[in-house]
Amino acid sequence: MIISAPFRNSNPRLVMIGVIIGLGLFILLADLWRVQVMNAEHYGGRDQAQSLRRIRIPSARGEIVDRNGVVLANNRPSYDIAFYLDQLGQVSKKQDIVRIAEANLAALSQALNMPVTLADRDVRIHYQRRRPLPLPVWRDLRPEMVAAFEERASNLPGADLIVTPVRQYPLGSLAAHVLGYIGKADQNDDADMERFYYYQPDSVGRQGVERACDEFLRGAPGGYTIRVNPAGRKVGDVGRKPAELGGRVTLTLDARIQKIVEEALERALLSAGKELRGAAVVLDPRNGEILAMASAPAFDPNIFNPGVPAATVNAVINDPRSPMLNRAIGARYAPGSAFKPVTLLAGLEAGSISPRDSIVCNGAIQIGNWSRPFRCWNTRGHGAVDAFSAIKESCDIYFYEKGIATGVDAITRMAGELGLGQPTGVDVGRDLSGLVPTPAWKRVQRGERWWDGDTAQLAIGQSFLLATPLQMACMAAALGNRGTLWRPFLIKRIEANGGQVVRQTNPEVRNRLHESPQNIEFVRQAMLAAIQSVDGTGHRAAVRGLSVAGKTGTAEFQMREGRIKRAWFIGFAPHDDPQVALSVLIEDGDSGGHTAAPVAGAILAGIFQKKMEAVAGGAVYAD
């Protein structure tokens, strides 16, 4: 129609105008094509970038339960009062956000009678960087505070009650060293950082099971997307993906036994002026499952939650008694006489010890050209001592002589067979090797040859020998079950959030002793006598109606403050068919028999629900 219409005034200048207009409109179309079709993605991205904010929702950690399903760690809701700064009022040059926030907070602070502990800087930073997110002001309110807030906050702009999951250890410090604790991740996932505009970090396990099983417990973070207007105020929700709860970890631990062990440790009788530091481990000698693992002093992992004053946390962290150290696996001690069963078994196997041989103990013996005689703990002497009574009464002279006769190589080999001097393979926490000294080791480390005196010391568990309480418990278990050294473990099973089993730990044999069953049985019988006999050094561990076998140990240890004694007890029960094996260590005790054995007795009595033998008096230095 336009073209076909006759141009009555075929004015060429009118045609020129038409060309100019046509060109102009074409330029517009071409540029619109460039912006809207060719660069649509670029501008679409900028649109999203400036108006959409992705916010990460930290995942909720999974539960940790004991072997019977008793909850050791889970999450509870924390009720926090938070402020949405962008809803408080108009910020301007005259009205600073900090002043606005203060004015709003003051009213609530008065209504709830709680002081504001927020720094100006926090408010400002939050306003600048995380404006659409709530700023927590009071965390973890008590129920009456929540009620008070609900009553009085309806007219306060920007205030809101938000619920966040908080890690909870319902049994407090029970098994704290095993469970570990959590903290905020300080190493953020960079890929995640890029995906989210507002990053709320996960919690990560810092110690214990929380750390060892972190990837299973952690779950998957969620996220939500909000739209913001040019002022940064939230104007709507776009999408939400809830965080996924982490998996559930079932431990081999038995909360009942753990409690018994911790209480028994707590009640350890110490001489005046000594602080309780020690550890105890209870194992199932039939498969290596750790039924209880305790370390004293303990700590309450709940203190690492947000909202707990930093002073409380620092007091624990800086405590000179190192309450956060898991002494059951993270510290090494000289085992003392608790090592004697090893020497005995080595001697029996080597033929240097015969059950019928006996020696005479005068309380001291001269070895090589040592300047001083080697003494027995019983300085009056044991008189005639054979292998059996040497264990029962823990005669040092017997083991000096027989140890030298057996030789350092046979003893260290036997120690190795029973798991000393090497990592236990435990699945949680540090796994120290301890130390079984050899002549080669001494040459390298001390630049000195190995003397007979060293062998004598080694035979009674002194010298340079070091072991963790867990290693000693494993050794006791291997003697108890007649020769199987299990890998000790704490994590029995891990289930994903849906319930499917992700990991199931099967018992694992580390070593099977090839020593003759008679010899092993001889050692076991001697250990039984050490507890059951009235003159046994470990008689204070005896339990009525339970056949307990064991060995005490008292290792002298030179410290700056003076000589202190490591008090040990290792053992298993019942003797015929052991169901538990255990070790008890007190860092600074009087003696194994007096300090550690009663703890072991209390533990066993508790586990088997029997009463301890009433044992009174006796020499303080019963080894």
Place this chain on the structure above:
Amino acid sequence: MKRYIDSLMRMDWLLFGAMVALAVGSVFFIYSASYRGPGEPMPHFYRMQIVWFGVGVIVYVAAALIDYRLLCQWAAVWYAMAVGLLVLVLIAGAKVYGARRWLGWGSFGIQPAEIAKLAVVLALSYYLLHRTPQLRRRWGTVWVALGLVGLPLVLIMIEPDLGSAMVLMPICFGLMFVAGVRVKHLLLVTLLGMALTPLAWLKLKDYQKDRLTVFLNPNRDPLGDGWNLNQSLIAVGSGGVSGKGYLQGTQNLLGYLPRTVTPNDFLFSVIAEEKGFVGSACVVGLYAVILFSGLRIAANARDRLGMLLATGVVAMLFFHAFINVGMTIGLMPVTGLPLPLLSYGGSFVLASMTALGLLQNVWIHRRAY
């Protein structure tokens, strides 16, 4: 009466159709531009716009039916009235954002600059018609024509309303060109104008300078003066081929497009965001229909006056459309020139519909009946 109805039925229906389409689009997208989300209170600009279109129909019919030759005989009166109003607005106009552009009583107001555009078209057409061809090719004609345009232009500049003032230039040049003024003269005048530009720069207000420098480099100040341009570009670009959907334009909805001026200056950005390239091409297409229909009317006019009138109207509408659309995509500097028929605003709706009525007038009276 029947004679008038018969006359009206002879109008260019294609041009009318394009006008109606733009008017309907205007109401819908002004609604969208003021929309704040479901249930949110919103300004009711679209209702006012409907009222303006209603008034516009009366003006349109009147401008179409009263013979343009009769209208142009009064050109001097229209011109004098327009200049009078421009002077009045400088004295009695309401000051909005530092500019006196409105003559108003209460909430009702008109912009004399819009009236001046039409008056200049009429007066210049009439003036050029009455110059003999020889005179039209002399310098004298050029100076008088420039003077006729220059007076209202300067008055509008003083308001200040740079955009509206600039519209007078293409009207002037378009009319002189079509009237037969020598190209040599037009080029010389253009060169002179360019030489005077640095002087004009000194006279510009700071915000006007900022707008021009931002046009040259939009990222110079993305949160200040470059904001509008950047946000408009994002709106248009993120619309893509088919747009985000009606009432779904997030750039508009969230206020990234400046709320105060979106229904007027950035309505095209809203259309482009919500309807994509398809929508913006439709808008450009409808303007093409109007502009080429206008040129066809000019070509078919029964006399030189009709041709000149139609050309002036086309020049005015084209300049508005080109500058406004170009502004939303950074092709042109940010000026407050509204889109004919689409942008919100009574004065320019009425001016546009009067202009289109004049086009129909020339078409209706193209033959002697």
